[in-house]
Amino acid sequence: MKEVVLIVAIAMLVSCSVDSTPTNTGVYMLLDTSGTYRDELTKAEQIIRYTLSRLDAADSFAVARIDTGSFSEKDIVAKVSFDDRPSATNRQKRLFAEQVSEFVESADPSPYTDITGGLLQAVEFLNEKGTGKKTILIFSDLKEDLEEGYIRDIEVELAGFEVIALNVTKLRSDNVDPREYLGRLEEWRGRVEKTGGEWRVINDLDGLEGLL
Amino acid sequence: MLGITPWPVASALLWIILIVAALYLVRGTVHKTIQAAAQALHRSFKIASRALSRSEKRLEARNRDVLLAAGREAKERIIEREFDRINETVRKDLANYSALHRSLSESIGRIEKDHQEAVDVPPDPPGWVKAVEAVAGMDAKEGRAHVGSILSDIHKSLLKAHREAMAAYHAASARRHKLLRHMRPDWRRIQQTLTQVGKNVDSLLGRSVTIDRLMQEYEDIVRGQDRAVSVLSSSSLVNFFVSAFVLCIAIGGATINFSLIARPMAEMVGGTNLIGNFRTADIAALVIILVEISMGLFLMESLRITRLFPVIGALPDKTRVRMIWITFSILFLLASVEAGLAYMREVLLHDELATSALLRGDAAGAATATGEYLWITTAAQMGMGFILPFALTFVAIPLETFVHSLRTVVGLLAISFIRTAALALRLLGNLSLYLGLLLKQVYDIPLFVPLWLEERMAAAADSHRHDDSLGRVR
Numbered sequence: 001m002k003e004v005v006l007i008v009a010i011a012m013l014v015s016c017s018v019d020s021t022p023t024n025t026g027v028y029m030l031l032d033t034s035g036t037y038r039d040e041l042t043k044a045e046q047i048i049r050y051t052l053s054r055l056d057a058a059d060s061f062a063v064a065r066i067d068t069g070s071f072s073e074k075d076i077v078a079k080v081s082f083d084d085r086p087s088a089t090n091r092q093k094r095l096f097a098e099q100v101s102e103f104v105e106s107a108d109p110s111p112y113t114d115i116t117g118g119l120l121q122a123v124e125f126l127n128e129k130g131t132g133k134k135t136i137l138i139f140s141d142l143k144e145d146l147e148e149g150y151i152r153d154i155e156v157e158l159a160g161f162e163v164i165a166l167n168v169t170k171l172r173s174d175n176v177d178p179r180e181y182l183g184r185l186e187e188w189r190g191r192v193e194k195t196g197g198e199w200r201v202i203n204d205l206d207g208l209e210g211l212l
Numbered sequence: 213m214l215g216i217t218p219w220p221v222a223s224a225l226l227w228i229i230l231i232v233a234a235l236y237l238v239r240g241t242v243h244k245t246i247q248a249a250a251q252a253l254h255r256s257f258k259i260a261s262r263a264l265s266r267s268e269k270r271l272e273a274r275n276r277d278v279l280l281a282a283g284r285e286a287k288e289r290i291i292e293r294e295f296d297r298i299n300e301t302v303r304k305d306l307a308n309y310s311a312l313h314r315s316l317s318e319s320i321g322r323i324e325k326d327h328q329e330a331v332d333v334p335p336d337p338p339g340w341v342k343a344v345e346a347v348a349g350m351d352a353k354e355g356r357a358h359v360g361s362i363l364s365d366i367h368k369s370l371l372k373a374h375r376e377a378m379a380a381y382h383a384a385s386a387r388r389h390k391l392l393r394h395m396r397p398d399w400r401r402i403q404q405t406l407t408q409v410g411k412n413v414d415s416l417l418g419r420s421v422t423i424d425r426l427m428q429e430y431e432d433i434v435r436g437q438d439r440a441v442s443v444l445s446s447s448s449l450v451n452f453f454v455s456a457f458v459l460c461i462a463i464g465g466a467t468i469n470f471s472l473i474a475r476p477m478a479e480m481v482g483g484t485n486l487i488g489n490f491r492t493a494d495i496a497a498l499v500i501i502l503v504e505i506s507m508g509l510f511l512m513e514s515l516r517i518t519r520l521f522p523v524i525g526a527l528p529d530k531t532r533v534r535m536i537w538i539t540f541s542i543l544f545l546l547a548s549v550e551a552g553l554a555y556m557r558e559v560l561l562h563d564e565l566a567t568s569a570l571l572r573g574d575a576a577g578a579a580t581a582t583g584e585y586l587w588i589t590t591a592a593q594m595g596m597g598f599i600l601p602f603a604l605t606f607v608a609i610p611l612e613t614f615v616h617s618l619r620t621v622v623g624l625l626a627i628s629f630i631r632t633a634a635l636a637l638r639l640l641g642n643l644s645l646y647l648g649l650l651l652k653q654v655y656d657i658p659l660f661v662p663l664w665l666e667e668r669m670a671a672a673a674d675s676h677r678h679d680d681s682l683g684r685v686r
Contacts, residue, residue: 084482
């Protein structure tokens, strides 16, 4: 009898320890607030709401702004790690949506655009959360504009991350010379894939089904 | 290497001749080897087939024993219940028998009394008889002068007596009729009582006929008659399929029950914890349902409706009744918990709908997610959550039938399998025998030339021997 109990206990322990890899999702969204792109934030709010609806218990989500120096916790607008209980998760989602709405209404345009700093902050946040799937959403035109003195020629380690650029709008200069736009996209693709990350671009915001 | 002569064709021919010669020389040995191998295989398969046939017979006998034992037990149970019913009827009727007897005696006593009182009483002798005697005893001389007046008096007395006698007769008749009228309800009561007694006796007779039939079937089973085995076998198969069907329905009910409580369980044990590859909330919900089914089984067992656990059936009545109450209480509590969880599920669903509507930016949707008619679905879910555990209690009955009939069905399937295997082995045995023959024939194909020559030579030798024997005869 004792042997049977021991075998059952061992089997249970083994079954519990077999699959210890986390299966939750972590999403970090960077919002570009520079110049005229600030007007696009209402679209970003829709994406955030959609993302919230797709996330579940034990997932993590953070929204941060891209401004002059984005490698800072102060730029995180809202962040949450969803509770185990479904009712608490729903409450957290509603609260998160409210915080984002308030930010979208009151956000000030930023003079510079530090995307790399935001990316570094995102990697740090998601690595700290230790989620199974890590996704970084960049809601920006991908035109980086650094203030003098800021050093951002850093290689960001993106292995295991999926980086999705959203709503990459064309600038006036892009219309004059489309190679600028294509070159910008290619440059970011290169930076992400060089360190082992996956790169995607979604410009059609009506087709967000494949986002997560 | 193969070129034993400078000419390849000649070498090939030479090789063929050598090989054929070698094959011809070892032909006898090879034939014997093939024959021996074929025989060995044939015998092995035959032995295996026989062993399987013996196993089949043993299994058939065991299956027959199991079937008869199950049938005997079932029949005993039915007869026992039939006797219980008779006992109940007899107890009820015999308990009333003293009252019935008293009622009948009283009614009969009353009737006797009334009958006694209703007897036709002979009227008193008329008063004028004495007057006639007086007249008759009178001296002729003395009384002649008064005879006329006496006769006149007698006449008067006679008329008076007649009138009185008639009045008394009428009064007596009226009283008798009245008494007879009083007897009528007693007669009716007696008739009703006797009709009831007749019905009870008829019922007992009907039951005794049923018991006779059941006893006959029971005796057939005890004697192990083939007819009884055949009836039990077919009824066992029917029971198996019917109980399997009902169990499938029960599984459907349990699945619905599971979906009712699995979601809110996440509120209690967390929605992301895993045991193995399964969510803890799902396992917890499943455990609750399984515990409910177990309690249902124990309840049915304690009520002696099923007999899956002989230990429970053999418990003293007091302990058994306690067990009934304990299992029922646990079942009731679990049903209440389920009703609560079903309510929680609905609340969570509304919350989730409202959140989704809010995230979609659909304020109207968020408002209607908690509409005024949603209490109907909430109540329905709570009702289902409360009723389903009790409904699942009755799973014990088909489960018992399924378990009992499964033994027979598995036995029948095993017999069919063993029979098929024995047949296949027998076929393989025969096949190996004929395969040996075939191999020998195939072996002889390249040896057709020496064999033909051998045949010719044998024929020539035969004819020579024949000629010699004929010459000797002449």
